[in-house]
Amino acid sequence: MTLAWTDAPGSTTASKELVNNLDLAVTAGTNIYKGNVYNGQYSTNGGTADGTNNVESVFLPAGAAASFVVTISAAQISADDITNGSALPEQD
Secondary structure (H helix, E strand, O other): OEEEOOOOOOOOOOOOOOOEEEEEEEEEOOEEEEEEEEEOOEEEEEOOOOOOOOEEEOOOOOOOOOOOEEEEEEEEEOOOOOOOOOOOOOOO
16 A cells, blocks of 8 residues: 655755655554555554655555555644645645
């Protein structure tokens, strides 16, 4: 599973930080896999959510789970990335 989004323009002088930070998590059984947390070629259970990339992936080996739940959460939405005139910051 891969989550990718367009981030709002950030500061040109600050360290590489996302303006709008979304987090990908995949729950398979009792295991929770967070985006971009790997052990070799596959995702590993646990870890810390990725706050520096606007593309996050979870790779599970074939047959790792019969069913799973994909969750996308907004850790931070600080700037409007959709130009539809809304007063609230929104993310595509």
